[in-house]
Amino acid sequence: VTPPDVRTYLDSATVAPLHPAGREALLAALDEGWADPRRLHREGRQARMLLDGAREALAAELGARTEEVVFTGSHLEAVQAAVLGTLKARYRVGNAVVLSAVEHSAVLHAAEHSGAAVRVGVDRLGRVDAGAMVERLGSPGVALGCLQSANGEVGTVQPVERVADAARAVGVPLLVDAAASIGHAAPPPAWDLLVAEPRAWGAPPGIGLLAIRAGTRWISAAPNADGTEKVPGTPSVPAALAAAVSLQAVVAEQKQRDAHQRALTARIRAAAALIPDTEVVGDPDDRLPHIVTFSCLYVDGETIVDELDRAGFAVGSGSACTASTLEPSHVLAAMGVLTHGNIRVGLPAAIDPAAVEAFCAELPGAVHRVRALLGADDL
Amino acid sequence: MTDEMSPNEITPNEMLLDAVGLRCPLPVIRLAKAARTAPPGTVITLLTTDPAAEPDVAAWCRMRNHHLLAQTWLDAGEGHPQTLHHTIQTLGDRSK
Numbered sequence: 323v324t325p326p327d328v329r330t331y332l333d334s335a336t337v338a339p340l341h342p343a344g345r346e347a348l349l350a351a352l353d354e355g356w357a358d359p360r361r362l363h364r365e366g367r368q369a370r371m372l373l374d375g376a377r378e379a380l381a382a383e384l385g386a387r388t389e390e391v392v393f394t395g396s397h398l399e400a401v402q403a404a405v406l407g408t409l410k411a412r413y414r415v416g417n418a419v420v421l422s423a424v425e426h427s428a429v430l431h432a433a434e435h436s437g438a439a440v441r442v443g444v445d446r447l448g449r450v451d452a453g454a455m456v457e458r459l460g461s462p463g464v465a466l467g468c469l470q471s472a473n474g475e476v477g478t479v480q481p482v483e484r485v486a487d488a489a490r491a492v493g494v495p496l497l498v499d500a501a502a503s504i505g506h507a508a509p510p511p512a513w514d515l516l517v518a519e520p521r522a523w524g525a526p527p528g529i530g531l532l533a534i535r536a537g538t539r540w541i542s543a544a545p546n547a548d549g550t551e552k553v554p555g556t557p558s559v560p561a562a563l564a565a566a567v568s569l570q571a572v573v574a575e576q577k578q579r580d581a582h583q584r585a586l587t588a589r590i591r592a593a594a595a596l597i598p599d600t601e602v603v604g605d606p607d608d609r610l611p612h613i614v615t616f617s618c619l620y621v622d623g624e625t626i627v628d629e630l631d632r633a634g635f636a637v638g639s640g641s642a643c644t645a646s647t648l649e650p651s652h653v654l655a656a657m658g659v660l661t662h663g664n665i666r667v668g669l670p671a672a673i674d675p676a677a678v679e680a681f682c683a684e685l686p687g688a689v690h691r692v693r694a695l696l697g698a699d700d701l
Numbered sequence: 702m703t704d705e706m707s708p709n710e711i712t713p714n715e716m717l718l719d720a721v722g723l724r725c726p727l728p729v730i731r732l733a734k735a736a737r738t739a740p741p742g743t744v745i746t747l748l749t750t751d752p753a754a755e756p757d758v759a760a761w762c763r764m765r766n767h768h769l770l771a772q773t774w775l776d777a778g779e780g781h782p783q784t785l786h787h788t789i790q791t792l793g794d795r796s797k
Contacts, residue, residue: 599764619764620726620733642725642753650725650753660760661753662726696726701733 330677333638334522335474335502335613335668341524344568348526351560359550359559369559373550376559376566383569384500384516385509386533393550393557394530397501397519398428403553404497404515404532405432406543408466412495416463422450422470422480423656426499429468430652436543437465441656447605448478448657456488467496471510474502474522475640475653475666476604477587477613486512495538505572506580506610514538523572524671525565528558572671583611583669586678590614590667593682597689603659612669615640617654618689620698621663629688630665635681638666663689714743721784725753729761736767736791744770747787758787768792 331339340348355372357365373393381388394400409417419433423441433439442455450469459467467489472479482498489496495514503510505523510516515538518531534540534552542552549556591602591614599619618626623641630637640651641664650661669678693699718735720728728749735745747758755772762769770788777784 601760601764617760619761620730622726642751650756655753655756658756658760658763660764661756662729696730698726698730698733701730701737 328634328677329636330634330681331636331670332667332681333636334670335638335666336519337521337527338524338668339670339672340526341568341571341671343571344525344564347567348560348564351563355559355563359556370550372563373557373559376562379566379570380531380562381533383509383566383573384504384518384531384533386516387536390533390535392532392534392552393562394532394553395528395555395557396530397426397517397521398530399553400517400530400532401426401428401497401499402432403542403544404517404534404540405429405466405468406436407534407540407552408495408497408515408538409437410543411539411541412465415465418461418464419466419468420455420458420464420494421468422455424448424450424473424475424653425468425470426474426501427652429470429497429499433466433468440464444656446657446659448473448476448603448653449605450480450485452481452484455485459485459489459494460492464492464494467494468499469496470499470501471503472507472610473604473653474613475651476615476657477502477609478605479503479507479608479610482513483511489514502613503610505569505576506612507576515540520561520565520569523565524568526561529561529565531565575671579671580611583673586669586673586675587612587614587667589678590682591616593685594665597686600689601659603654603657614667616665617660618663618665618693619660620696620701621689621692622696623662623664625692625695626663626665626688629692630681630684633684633688635684638668640664640666663692714740716743716745718745718747720747720749720751720754721782722750724751725757728754729757732758732761732787732789733765736765736789739791741791743791745787745789745791747789749785749787750782754787755785758789762789766792 355369357369359370378388381391417437419437420440497515498510498513501519504518516533594616602616623639642650654661768790
């Protein structure tokens with residue numbers, strides 16, 4: 323079989339293709355914003371101006387004030403700064419971190435590393451038990467609550483507003499991880515700390531975002547921060563500018579893209595559901611527009627990803643063998659759904675409906691071939 | 702025994718499946734193959750080491766309408782990985 327020359331990238335839930343507007347901004351800023359933005363000479367001031375402009379634009383899109391926005395090197399660094407800095411500032415209160423069981427692994431690991439993580443369970447759709455989370459937030463010794471705006475693996479939207487109200491009522495700061503939703507849905511309605519993943523909206527790598535609401539107690543847990551930010555180092559000015567420009571572009575197109583993407587993900591959900599012994603997971607309605615996840619019984623995650631890749635389709639997977647850790651997705655396990663044979667689709671902003679049709683047509687045969695390979699096609 | 706058993710049945714059939722060292726989905730496939738030919742009410746003990754087997758055997762039981770009686774992690778002794786003992790009773794539609 324000759325490899326297809328047409329590639330369809332369907333793994334945009336975490337890393338989307340570089341947005342054309344962001345790419346253009348990146349290239350321009352490589353020429354104009356390479357200098358150290360802390361310097362007082364013209365070159366430094368020019369880099370500083372671009373950085374400040376990026377901060378202002380991003381703040382507007384995130385629903386934050388300009389001075390609340392902190393550039394980090396990655397989403398991971400933003401999460402660690404948010405969690406560790408809050409634990410440091412609130413050590414007298416306690417070290418418990420109340421979080422949903424389906425938070426990004428960066429949030430789980432940061433909470434477990436420096437505090438006492440209290441995981442709150444989710445239902446079969448992946449939605450946190452808001453009543454239980456509210457109750458846990460009110461118990462003594464809680465330094466921080468963490469709830470994602472929506473789950474990046476299955477797309478289910480979380481009850482942020484209700485949990486934020488409860489957290490505010492008991493005086494516990496809430497970290498909202500908006501990595502999956504920014505650019506695809508309105509910014510979260512309430513938060514004390516917010517983190518975002520610019521690569522998920524088509525920004526280049528090398529930049530992450532943290533916003534700390536004015537008045538929130540937070541002390542950097544790093545040795546020093548002598549750059550332009552509250553975290554160590556000085557960010558990549560070109561990457562920051564590209565993140566801002568691409569988010570503006572993606573948000574401007576979002577309303578008209580939403581219905582289009584929902585129709586395409588509904589199409590994939592329907593096609594997957596027709597494959598025998600396949601469970602489409604996540605909320606069918608109250609979800610992000612661009613994410614679809616399903617698990618096929620008796621299918622090896624790594625093999626199905628390879629099989630689809632050979633057919634020209636790049637997809638993600640939460641199955642153990644596709645992860646560097648060999649651990650299955652904690653999200654799928656917490657939901658009580660199959661972790662093997664998992665396929666995760668994240669539509670990029672620009673997607674040809676014909677490519678989605680081709681994917682839907684390829685899927686049943688690919689699943690059947692992998693099952694036959696494992697001698698499981700008649701089970 | 703469970704209340705699904707009729708009084709004149711003495712003990713259900715029992716079966717032991719060793720899937721230690723196998724990665725998912727192989728333990729579930731081995732379980733499904735055994736369950737397909739086992740009489741209804743058979744109690745299957747499945748041994749696994751892959752961490753994915755815990756959620757996946759539970760999900761398989763739900764999807765296939767079998768009864769998951771217990772899942773218990775047991776120490777297999779020094780130098781051996783922990784083993785998960787699953788106890789499943791076949792109750793579902795065997796025509797599937």
